[in-house]
Amino acid sequence: MISKVRTMLRNKDTSQLLKNFFSLAVLKLVNAVLPFVTLPYLIKVLGIQQYGAIVLALSLMAYFQAVTDYGFNLSATREIARHRANKRQLSFIYSKTIITKMYLLLFSLAVLVPIILLVPQFKEDLLVYLLMCLMLIGQTLFPEWFFRGVERMGYITVLNLIVKLSFTIGVFILIKAPQDYWIYPFLLGISYIIVSLISHYIIISKFNLKLIFVGIKRVKKTLRIGFPLFINQFVPNLFNNTTNFLVGMILGKASAGYFGATRQVVQLLTVFNSVVSGVAFPYLIRYKEKFDIFSKYYLILIAAISVFLLVVHQYIFDIIGIKYSFDSEVFYILIAGFLAIVFYSVYSTNYLISRGYDKIVMRITIIASTIGFILSFPLIYKFGLLGGATNIFIGQLILGSGSYFYFKKINEGVKHES
Incomplete structure (x- = not known):
């Protein structure tokens, strides 16, 4: 039994799979556990009413996050997994995905901001909703689909851990009263933006990819092909x-x-x-x-x-x-x-x-x-x-x-x- 396990671990694909699992596990668990750690503190300090305002703002953002994701965590991952050995093709997939997501982000913000400004229930917590847009920007830019496709999540795990720890520490240090609830979306948004920018630097420098121009026709084709997964x-x-x-x-x-x-x-x-x-x-x-x-x-x-x-x-x-x-x-x-x-x-x-x-x-x-x-x-x-x-x-x-x-x-x- 032990010899079989050793043989499996020596296998390159099995070893890479385990590395990917633990890298992605750390990444996802950090994203889930650290907010979970702050949950009792937030409920106690902010009160359930103000915490509820944050939950409601997050639920509104989730609609537009789904729009900007557009199923790329599956469709782009699948493309990259199939062409991972072709640098030129990887640069093309990377570029068309990022540029398409930017178009979707601009569309989302053009719809979202007027909704926030016009709906009375959202205007009660206006600053919270506007700052949540930072989170939407950061999540849109985050290229998780790329690292999944090349099965190399380890590059961003440590960076994400540092940023999320900083966010969590910031919550405990800066949020001291119910009126500080606007700090939560600000810290959350900044953390996503920082880790996203660093991740793109890693892709360009470590994987030697280039961001190339992709025309509107290619963007439309990408949206059309990815529509079933978007739905x-x-x-x-x-x-x-x-x-x-x-x-x-x-x-x-x-x-x-x-x-x-x-x-x-x-x-x-x-x-x-x-x-x-x-x-x-x-x-x-x-x-x-x-x-x-x-x-x-x-x-x-x-x-x-x-x-x-x-x-x-x-x-x-x-x-x-x-x-x-x-x-x-x-x-x-x-x-x-x-x-x-x-x-x-x-x-x-x-x-x-x-x-x-x-x-x-x-x-x-x-x-x-x-x-x-x-x-x-x-x-x-x-x-x-x-x-x-x-x-x-x-x-x-x-x-x-x-x-x-x-x-x-x-x-x-x-x-x-x-």
Whole structure:
């Protein structure tokens, strides 16, 4: 057994996969755990009302972040993974992706800023919403798709850790009263912008790539080709992010704060799933025969972790300061939804999309998101936070079950042909 493990570790591809996993794990866990560390402090110092204002602002930004992402974390990653040995082609993919994202950013800001200035509920916390635009700029510029594609996440992990630690320290040092809540989006935005700029310097200097001119025709073609994956990435906001958004708009900023804090706990699991899925995606594109082993052991691991979190969640709630009616019930429903979304990550992202079935995934996503969007208002209006959690679960259940259905259908067809 030990000799087999040693042989696997000596294998170049396996070794690189493990390096990518731990690099991306550190990156994602830093992004999730450090905000989680500040959560009890923010709720205590700012109060649930002001923290809820931050959650509501983040939910508004999420719509436009999905627009600027445009599915590039999958489409650009897939292109780069296929052409990683061709420097000229990599420069072209890098350039067209960045330039297209800049067009999307300008469009998003042109729509977002007037909304912030005109909607009364947003004008109450005007500075917070405007400073959140810095985060949108930084996230748009962040080239995670490139490092995923070349399977070299280690370059930015240390830099990201330094920036995020600085952000966290800044929260504890600078935020001392409820009126300091504007500092949170400012620090968050600056941290994203700094790490993004340094990441591009690494790409140009270490990978010897060039930023070349890409015309508007190529930008339009890139948008057209990536549209199915954009729909796949954006449409879930119709039930996922809209639920957060409507909780704040209908039930108030305090409810948005409690609901956001509860989802932050579940987010720890979501980040872990994102790490594994992100690392596995380019690997499974090259080694499709490894999918069965990956899916089997990963689903067992996720089930075990979820059960553990269900057992200890009340202790976590006590530490953070989460206490409201039906808090455990809301958490149980969100965990059930998370398990469904893991099926979606495994069978949609790492099976269907890796094999080019983008339109099938788009169809599943549209159906799930449309149903979730339609149900969001009546469920939240009638059942409050329980309704919000249930709405998220319904959408995620459709995503997970639909992905598994098409996986079985396509996989059985492949086996029959062979």
